[in-house]
Amino acid sequence: MKHIIDNIIQQHAEEAAFLWLLRTNAVRAPHYALKDLAKLDERVEAHLDGLRVAGESGWELCKTALGTEENGEVFAASVMTCESGIESRIQAVCDVVQQKPELSAGLISALGWIPFDQVASQAQRLLSAELPLQQMVGLAAYAAHRQDPGPALKDALSSTDLILKTRALKAAGELGKTSLIPAIKAELTAEDLACRYWAAWSGALLREPAAIPVLQRLAESGHFKREQACAMALRRMSIDQAQAWLRSLASSPEMLRLVVQAAGVTGDPANIPWLIQQMSDPVLARVAGESFTMITGIDLAHDDLDTNRPEDFEAGPTENPEDENIELDPDEDLPWPNPQLIEQWWVTHRLPFTNGTRYLLGKPITVDSLHEVLRTGRQRHRIAAAIELAMRQPGTPLFNTNAPGFRQQALLQAR
Incomplete structure (x- = not known):
């Protein structure tokens, strides 16, 4: 009997970790609406409940799984840890994250998953820790819940630790901290590209004009967040400015995919005939279709405006072991x-x-239409709507489209 129970608990631990990994992709997926995300998150919560009911046995399995050094397992263990409040458990997770900082994503996600009133004391403890990585995790927890971390945010902006400073720059925008614009502007010329990007991202969100040319240069230089940089810059430009920049970018063949995406961001229907032309190129077809939908709201599959995949088209890894392309x-x-x-x-x-x-x-972009997209749009549309709303309401926190779906639904219903 005990063996059967152990197997069930093991399954809860594995499924919670796997589904967490699935949701990290879902929050930015083009085919997920809020209702879909909420259903997925309810499945995550159901498996977490199974671990909670298991008590000490559930924690021991999660603790063992920490050895896999995967973010999904860190997430599941961190939820058990943070809800228990047991110091030794918290330390066990922090030790794993300290040894491998990229696992901080699982811990931060857990702190964002649990209601803030249940993790506030732990977030504050992390924020006050000596180690910069723990301070970063605490700051990220506050930001995930869109809660003000107080003077610690300003202190982090002047930190010599780049991971902490970068997270502080992002948090300043997420929290709508217009009072921190001078500190953000000072980082627009930062040598570290991550700091420079997040300073420009938050600057654009807070309507700081100096951020726009920085974002443009990052997009043009091939920065790994070039798509996001391009989109943020465009959202702060007039239509004429945006179209002039897109024409300039389109003169470079390597920029064509970026321009196709950007056409959807600008939202100007004048670009639609050009987008339709790009749909004849298999490499650009689907992203051109997405930009068409972004402007018109038409669901290509639902409205029978789609077609089959070209027979000779291959993207992503193939079954050929000699194929060096491993990108999805x-x-x-x-x-x-x-x-x-x-x-x-x-x-x-x-x-x-x-x-x-x-x-x-x-629909023409207005505050009301953006609220409607937050309620009914798919995740990529909702991300765009949240950013557009924050730009129109400086000082207002950015709506968190990464939060648990059921929490987002409650927040939107209360509005």
């Missing part, structure tokens, strides 16, 4: 657009759209 297909979850049908649709439905006006999912 970035557009895997996007439908394949049918350019002919979409062009016909556009000829018929073009009239209500006005060139020079910014649209998101078929």
Whole structure:
């Protein structure tokens, strides 16, 4: 009997870790709506409940799983740890994270998963720790809940530890801290690229004009967050400025995918005929379709404007052991657009759209339309809506589209 129970507990631990990994992709997936995320998160919570009911046995299994040095296992163990409040357990998780800092993502996610009133004391303890990595985790926990960490945030902005400083720069934007704009501006020329990016990201969010050219240069230079940098810059530009920059970028063939994505960010229907042309290129087709949807709100699959994958097209790793391409297909979850049908649709439905006006999912961008997207859009649309809202309301925290789905639903219902 004990063997059977142990197997069940083991299954809860493994499923909680696996589903956490699944949700880290889901929060930015093009096919996940909030209701889908909430269902996934309810499954995560159900397995966490199984571990809670198991008590000490559940913790021991999670503690053993920490040895795999994977973020999903750290997440499950951290939830058990943080909810228990037992110091030895907390220290065990912190020791693992300190040895391998990239595992801090699992611990931070756990602190963000549990209601803030249950983790506030632990977040404060981490924030007050001597080790910069623990301070970063504590600061990230406050930011995840959109709670003010007090003077510790300003202190972290002047830290010599780059990981802590970088997280503080991001938190300043997430929390809407307009009072920290001078400190953020000082990092727009930082030698460290991560610091410079997050300073520019938060600066744009807080409507600091000096951030825009920094974001443009990061996007043009091939920074690993070039897509996000490009999108943030565009959202702070006028339509004319945005279109002029896109024309400049489009002159470089290696920038074409970025421009196709950017056309959706600008939301200007004047770009739609060009986007339809790009749908004939298998490499750009799906991302062009996504930008078309971003502007018009049309679901290509639901409205029968999609087609089959081209037979001779390959993206991502193949079964050939000699193939050196191991990168996953970035557009895997996007439908394949049918350019002919979409062009016909556009000829018929073009009239209500006005060139020079910014649209998101078929509606001109307004505060009300953005709130609607937060409630009903898919994750990538919701991320865009949250950023657009924060830019229109300086000093207001950025809505956290990464938070547990059931918590987001409650927050949006209360608004």
